[in-house]
Amino acid sequence: MTRIPVTKTCKLLINGAFPRSESGRVLPLLDAKKRHVAAIAHASRKDLRDAVEAASTAQAKWAAATAYNRGQVLYRIAEMMEARSGELVDAIRVIEGSTAAIARREVDASIDRVVSFAGWTDKIGQVLGNQNTVAGPYYNFSVPEPTGVVVVVAPDRPSLLALVSLVAPVVCAGNAAIAVASDFNPLVAVSMMEIIATSDVPAGVINILTGRRAELLPHIASHREINAVSAALSDAAERRVLELGVAENLKRVLVLANDGGKLNWYDDERFASPWSIEPFVEIKTIWHPSAC
Amino acid sequence: MRCVTVTASTAPARWEYAPAPESVKAPIREQYDLFIGGRWIPSKGGKRFPTINPATEETLSRVVDASATDVDRAVEAARKAFPKWSKTKPTERAKYLFRVARRIQDKARELAVLETMDGGKPIKESRDVDVPLVAQHFFHHAGWCDKLRYAVPFRGRDHDPRPIGVCGQIIPWNFPLLMAAWKLAPALCCGNTCVLKPAETTPLTALALAEIFEEVDLPPGVVNVVTGGPSTGKALVEHAGVDKIAFTGSTEVGKRIATTCAGTGKRLTLELGGKSPNIIFADAAIDQAIEGIVNGIWFNQGHVCCAGSRLLVEESVLDEVIAKLRHRLKSLRVGDPLDKNTDVGAINSAEQLDTIRRYLKIGDEEGAKREEVINGPLPSKGYWCRPTFFTDVQPSHRIAREEIFGPVLAVLSFRTPEEAIVRANNTPYGLSAGVWTDKGSKVFEVARQLKAGVVWCNTFNKFDAASPFGGYRESGFGREGGRHGLMAYLAKT
Numbered sequence: 020m021t022r023i024p025v026t027k028t029c030k031l032l033i034n035g036a037f038p039r040s041e042s043g044r045v046l047p048l049l050d051a052k053k054r055h056v057a058a059i060a061h062a063s064r065k066d067l068r069d070a071v072e073a074a075s076t077a078q079a080k081w082a083a084a085t086a087y088n089r090g091q092v093l094y095r096i097a098e099m100m101e102a103r104s105g106e107l108v109d110a111i112r113v114i115e116g117s118t119a120a121i122a123r124r125e126v127d128a129s130i131d132r133v134v135s136f137a138g139w140t141d142k143i144g145q146v147l148g149n150q151n152t153v154a155g156p157y158y159n160f161s162v163p164e165p166t167g168v169v170v171v172v173a174p175d176r177p178s179l180l181a182l183v184s185l186v187a188p189v190v191c192a193g194n195a196a197i198a199v200a201s202d203f204n205p206l207v208a209v210s211m212m213e214i215i216a217t218s219d220v221p222a223g224v225i226n227i228l229t230g231r232r233a234e235l236l237p238h239i240a241s242h243r244e245i246n247a248v249s250a251a252l253s254d255a256a257e258r259r260v261l262e263l264g265v266a267e268n269l270k271r272v273l274v275l276a277n278d279g280g281k282l283n284w285y286d287d288e289r290f291a292s293p294w295s296i297e298p299f300v301e302i303k304t305i306w307h308p309s310a311c
Numbered sequence: 312m313r314c315v316t317v318t319a320s321t322a323p324a325r326w327e328y329a330p331a332p333e334s335v336k337a338p339i340r341e342q343y344d345l346f347i348g349g350r351w352i353p354s355k356g357g358k359r360f361p362t363i364n365p366a367t368e369e370t371l372s373r374v375v376d377a378s379a380t381d382v383d384r385a386v387e388a389a390r391k392a393f394p395k396w397s398k399t400k401p402t403e404r405a406k407y408l409f410r411v412a413r414r415i416q417d418k419a420r421e422l423a424v425l426e427t428m429d430g431g432k433p434i435k436e437s438r439d440v441d442v443p444l445v446a447q448h449f450f451h452h453a454g455w456c457d458k459l460r461y462a463v464p465f466r467g468r469d470h471d472p473r474p475i476g477v478c479g480q481i482i483p484w485n486f487p488l489l490m491a492a493w494k495l496a497p498a499l500c501c502g503n504t505c506v507l508k509p510a511e512t513t514p515l516t517a518l519a520l521a522e523i524f525e526e527v528d529l530p531p532g533v534v535n536v537v538t539g540g541p542s543t544g545k546a547l548v549e550h551a552g553v554d555k556i557a558f559t560g561s562t563e564v565g566k567r568i569a570t571t572c573a574g575t576g577k578r579l580t581l582e583l584g585g586k587s588p589n590i591i592f593a594d595a596a597i598d599q600a601i602e603g604i605v606n607g608i609w610f611n612q613g614h615v616c617c618a619g620s621r622l623l624v625e626e627s628v629l630d631e632v633i634a635k636l637r638h639r640l641k642s643l644r645v646g647d648p649l650d651k652n653t654d655v656g657a658i659n660s661a662e663q664l665d666t667i668r669r670y671l672k673i674g675d676e677e678g679a680k681r682e683e684v685i686n687g688p689l690p691s692k693g694y695w696c697r698p699t700f701f702t703d704v705q706p707s708h709r710i711a712r713e714e715i716f717g718p719v720l721a722v723l724s725f726r727t728p729e730e731a732i733v734r735a736n737n738t739p740y741g742l743s744a745g746v747w748t749d750k751g752s753k754v755f756e757v758a759r760q761l762k763a764g765v766v767w768c769n770t771f772n773k774f775d776a777a778s779p780f781g782g783y784r785e786s787g788f789g790r791e792g793g794r795h796g797l798m799a800y801l802a803k804t
Contacts, residue, residue: 151793161778161779161793262574269581302779303763306765306778
């Protein structure tokens with residue numbers, strides 16, 4: 020008799036735990052041949068709010084951790100991804116119908132991207148900050164500080180590389196992230212939840228929601244405890260919803276126009292650069308007199 | 312209502328000061344047209360309105376309330392100038408900005424007098440703070456023109472810093488010339504062209520700056536100045552030919568501008584309001600802190616977005632600080648802004664005076680205790696408000712939460728550093744903060760935890776062209792000044 024496989028229940032990652040959506044809703048996830056693969060948790064506004072609360076609480080401590088420590092935690096994520104790279108490759112192949120080589124290329128690039136940001140944590144202060152030479156007897160310097168709670172909205176594809184490329188710069192700077200996974204292939208995000216939960220990432224620092232991007236966007240825009248949004252959007256209407264919503268609370272928003280999937284996420288110079296971290300830091304300038 | 316008034320009779324014998332009026336005269340035209348495409352051209356459809364001296368209520372000149380057609384012409388001129396200006400060799404662009412800086416220094420005194428007459432700020436401040444900073448801002452940014460690649464290494468397409476295009480720049484009435492410099496100098500340095508709209512009540516120094524641009528042969532259309540009120544600003548924000556909006560002003564208007572720009576692809580930087588905390592620890596040098604409090608809230612009549620309008624004092628020194636503050640206020644001179652001994656000048660407009668008076672009433676009704684110092688009579692004409700502070704203020708009081716933009720201080724207390732930080736950060740704003748303590752480790756830890764773009768430690772209200780300025784949260788986004796300020800005027804990709 021053939022053994023019946025044990026299938027995975029796909030949930031959300033909020034505050035280091037794996038809840039179902041409080042709404043009880045699920046979405047069917049089909050593979051490339053339109054066969055049912057899993058039921059995906061369909062996150063609600065309330066799930067988003069719970070994630071924000073967890074992120075808010077976790078962020079101050081994460082920001083206060085040493086940059087060296089944050090770097091090691093990010094590197095640990097890369098180690099866990101490497102160990103479970105087969106699972107990630109499968110998650111891309113099954114849902115997207117990619118060849119093993121293409122899926123492997125994406126997974127490898129994603130792991131390397133995380134390693135790159137693991138090395139940025141203790142360098143952004145030097146690269147993005149500086150002393151200011153003022154015309155007076157003052158010691159004056161500008162330092163990058165995390166913006167706070169940042170929501171990441173991943174595009175449909177590349178489901179893993181884009182998710183990782185948007186989350187890593189955010190948490191690297193000491194922010195807490197809530198990532199909304201690819202609508203198209205949330206299965207890679209489900210694997211990432213488990214990887215993150217076993218990577219020494221403090222609970223609440225990275226939260227992951229699956230569901231419908233368009234449904235969550237207006238709530239992401241209006242929530243006042245969210246300090247910034249990083250979104251790769253290919254739809255002008257979605258961009259407008261987000262920018263109109265944030266106008267009311269002035270949160271920072273970075274929209275990468277991904278029209279027709281034109282962004283080249285494999286471009287290290289663009290996506291592993293400190294300029295992808297800079298939109299999620301606030302520059303604080305500190306003055307002190309220098310005199311005897 | 313409890314209001315304590317300390318009059319001069321309870322104060323120790325004072326020196327009487329003889330009037331010391333500034334003698335330099337500022338040339339003011341009877342009326343001004345619009346500065347568009349390097350020429351002074353009459354408005355199409357815009358009415359004229361007077362700009363007055365808030366200290367005397369006399370009309371100084373008549374300027375144009377620029378129409379949408381005028382704005383269109385100004386944007387068109389800036390568009391036309393952009394290709395050549397953006398491709399001008401950076402070292403040559405720099406020379407124009409150096410010239411502007413030098414010309415401002417040449418005309419420093421008359422610009423200071425003009426600023427004081429049109430806006431009401433003491434000549435001491437316009438002469439010693441505003442105008443020198445304006446010249447420095449142009450000089451500093453002149454030097455950046457050919458160094459942008461080193462300011463933002465490997466940023467943008469082909470790693471080549473490029474300008475954004477036409478910048479619509481809308482500035483407030485509290486530091487009219489300085490805000491013009493903060494907007495124009497970095498924009499021009501990066502190769503953008505500009506349409507500047509000065510505030511309705513303080514257009515004259517922006518127009519004087521336009522005269523300087525003429526004098527230094529800045530190519531036509533690189534900077535255009537359109538005077539006017541809210542409808543002029545609205546036309547500029549809505550204009551499809553504008554690539555970037557830079558605004559300094561209230562959070563309310565900033566949000567409206569962000570709404571208008573949503574989904575248009577326009578770049579936006581906002582420098583908005585504040586309710587900044589000034590924290591005095593018991594281990595601070597109290598006498599120096601008193602000077603910091605005075606400079607924090609009564610500088611420029613409190614018309615300062617980053618004013619230290621919420622004073623947080625450690626409970627054990629609260630009585631001492633209030634007693635010393637009260638004493639210090641007795642020697643703070645309110646009156647003729649053109650008098651070189653004046654510390655606090657005129658309120659910028661009748662409208663702003665109404666706002667301030669409304670908040671004084673709110674503070675009384677909320678049960679806070681109001682103190683003001685009557686130190687000599689106020690001029691019979693003009694708009695005036697004596698330096699005022701409230702004690703017995705609760706954090707929930709409106710006078711402790713809302714920006715008043717006047718010479719009104721709310722005094723609160725705290726017991727532990729943790730409580731001070733929580734109270735300081737308990738605001739939607741995050742522009743500036745002050746920390747006073749003689750303990751070095753405390754300075755840096757408190758500064759780290761404060762959610763504010765500028766933290767002044769054992770000092771307050773210091774500005775410099777090389778020092779980035781701008782806020783967290785609802786105080787806006789983007790920085791002005793220094794290396795970080797350049798990013799707001801360079802294309803991202």
